[in-house]
Amino acid sequence: MKVQSTKDLLCFTEIRDSWDDECFLDKLHVLAQGALSSWAMPLKMAALFPERHRGAVMRDVTCRYVQYLVNMIKIPEEINLENYTLMLPSVAIGNVGQLCIDLLISSLNLRKIGSLWNSMFLPICGLDPYDKKSNSICTTADFYLGTCHNIILLQLRSPYVGNSNEFFDELAQFIQRKRINKIIILTSSYDYECADRSEFKIKYLTSDESLSNDEKLLKNLCWIPHIKSLKTDSTEQCYIPGGGFANGLYGYLKTFGIPCTVLFKYCSEGDNVSDALVLFKGLNEWLNLINNDTNSIKYPSSWEYFFGNPPSLDMY
Amino acid sequence: MASFFGEVVFPVSRAFWDDEDENKETESSVNQPEFFIRWLKEKPSSINTLIVIEGEMLIDFSRECLCPNSQEICFVEDEKQKKMYTIYQINDELHIGIVSSRFDVKLSGKLVEKISDIISSAKNTICITCRHISHYKNKNIPKVPSFLRMLTTASGKNICKLKEPYLEQPNIIYGVTAGVLSYAQIMELPLVLYVLYTDSFVLDSLSAEPLLKLLTNYTLVHNVTFSGKDFFNKGNLYM
Numbered sequence: 001m002k003v004q005s006t007k008d009l010l011c012f013t014e015i016r017d018s019w020d021d022e023c024f025l026d027k028l029h030v031l032a033q034g035a036l037s038s039w040a041m042p043l044k045m046a047a048l049f050p051e052r053h054r055g056a057v058m059r060d061v062t063c064r065y066v067q068y069l070v071n072m073i074k075i076p077e078e079i080n081l082e083n084y085t086l087m088l089p090s091v092a093i094g095n096v097g098q099l100c101i102d103l104l105i106s107s108l109n110l111r112k113i114g115s116l117w118n119s120m121f122l123p124i125c126g127l128d129p130y131d132k133k134s135n136s137i138c139t140t141a142d143f144y145l146g147t148c149h150n151i152i153l154l155q156l157r158s159p160y161v162g163n164s165n166e167f168f169d170e171l172a173q174f175i176q177r178k179r180i181n182k183i184i185i186l187t188s189s190y191d192y193e194c195a196d197r198s199e200f201k202i203k204y205l206t207s208d209e210s211l212s213n214d215e216k217l218l219k220n221l222c223w224i225p226h227i228k229s230l231k232t233d234s235t236e237q238c239y240i241p242g243g244g245f246a247n248g249l250y251g252y253l254k255t256f257g258i259p260c261t262v263l264f265k266y267c268s269e270g271d272n273v274s275d276a277l278v279l280f281k282g283l284n285e286w287l288n289l290i291n292n293d294t295n296s297i298k299y300p301s302s303w304e305y306f307f308g309n310p311p312s313l314d315m316y
Numbered sequence: 317m318a319s320f321f322g323e324v325v326f327p328v329s330r331a332f333w334d335d336e337d338e339n340k341e342t343e344s345s346v347n348q349p350e351f352f353i354r355w356l357k358e359k360p361s362s363i364n365t366l367i368v369i370e371g372e373m374l375i376d377f378s379r380e381c382l383c384p385n386s387q388e389i390c391f392v393e394d395e396k397q398k399k400m401y402t403i404y405q406i407n408d409e410l411h412i413g414i415v416s417s418r419f420d421v422k423l424s425g426k427l428v429e430k431i432s433d434i435i436s437s438a439k440n441t442i443c444i445t446c447r448h449i450s451h452y453k454n455k456n457i458p459k460v461p462s463f464l465r466m467l468t469t470a471s472g473k474n475i476c477k478l479k480e481p482y483l484e485q486p487n488i489i490y491g492v493t494a495g496v497l498s499y500a501q502i503m504e505l506p507l508v509l510y511v512l513y514t515d516s517f518v519l520d521s522l523s524a525e526p527l528l529k530l531l532t533n534y535t536l537v538h539n540v541t542f543s544g545k546d547f548f549n550k551g552n553l554y555m
Contacts (some may be wrong), residue, residue, distance in 0.1 A: 027465060027480065074501070074502050091328075091332075092330050092331055093329045094329075094331070095330070095331055101532055115498070115501065115502050117498065117502050118425070119425030119426045119428065120422070121425055122422055122425065122490055122491075123424050123425055123428060123490060123491065123492075123494040123495030123497075123498050123499075124488050124489065124490040124498075124533055125467060125488065125489055125494045125497045125498050125501075125509070125541040126467070126483060126484045126485060126486065126487060126489065126495050127467065127482055127483060127484065128485065129485055129486060132484075134486065135468075135470075135482055136470070137467055137469065137497070137501055139497075139498040139502070140498060141499060146527060157488075158490065159331055159332055161422045161423070161425075163348060178452035242329065244329075244332075262434055269329055269330060301485065302485045303452075303485035303486070304453075304486060305453040305486060308453070308456070309454065309457070310455060314513060
């Protein structure tokens, strides 16, 4: 739980003697360096507490602020995302979801508006993957905005390690705070899990009633519903083998009542561009983002050297 | 894990680390490693220049060049009390942070999170890492034993004393230095990252040249001599 109001502050008045003053001052120093307007208020309030409690309250606020700092989403406050659709990939077999998000960003020429930091992801960085002339950097998790289509995309560029609950929580809070309308998770699944060859079409799983109740649309899209399977421990799961955190995030967002749709394709690892194109076209049929013309799809410039450097000329 | 000698075991997928798929949260949450930060000296309220060094090849060289007699002031250790990151104070202006060669790169995010307040308190941060030239993706690979590429945060351009070509896409850097850069980018801190590409897995006097140039630009270290030093794991002449 994060301290966000004076009421929350009042819950943290218990004195903790284990904190030494030096540690507290250090944290205050960090706080002063990156003070956000939304945090100045609780701090001022803490200063008004009776002296006996003041230190402890400030310590807790500071501690929570530090947690907030290291676990965060940074996009400009003034961007209004109300009724937007958030699309993100799940890092999964063949990286199909990530490739599809790359295609979306590149084809729609979306601009980067911010980043997310979470220690769960292996940190990576490089230059802008979509513009060879740019000197700005990309990180593990960047946000891209498409105001024409009311979409915000979160591109994830590295695998994750460990528990993803903190990331889910952070994302759910962001979605609620920004009043984002619905979420689409793009992923993939091991093709050897697919018993029926006809199922190589896009499969979906949704808690979005505007989609699940629209039978005509679903018929046109020719998607196949992902049937919930019963696992050995009898707990009902919508498990997607090899699909990364898609299943977990879907379940998590469902508990918050956030409409969420998972789209995935069966694939095996190799050159997965064609899988990403299938997913991209399926998604486009639903959301009508670009013309249904192959020429409108633009590959990112960073897809060059997917399979290594060209052979050296010296070898002949 | 190979079940018999010589068996070739392919990873489950390039998308998952350690063959870890989803739905294993209960297990992995138990094994979440923890890092602890220990200060051996009073923690400085601010640091002028912090140089973060990562990469086995660079560790001994940098330690020998920059901090032969310097004081260790802080370290980050894991649960087994093994030092994973050590900070040395060179002088009032300069601190060097070295990532241990034993450090498991998949935990980079956790380590960066632990040292985030140190990164925030540094006025200038320089990160140095290394990669083998075979990882460099480009049509034109420089025909030299080693070369540098750089990446900077938006405000890092102002503190960049040694201009090198930017690391061309689609090349990427991962690990602790990449995490420090990402963190600095998000916090809008000035930082420059240099990556040294070398054609060998050990530094020799030729491949160390760009590194030496880099270090003399940012530190007061001058006249580093190679004779009589043993920071190269092996000589140039013999296998």
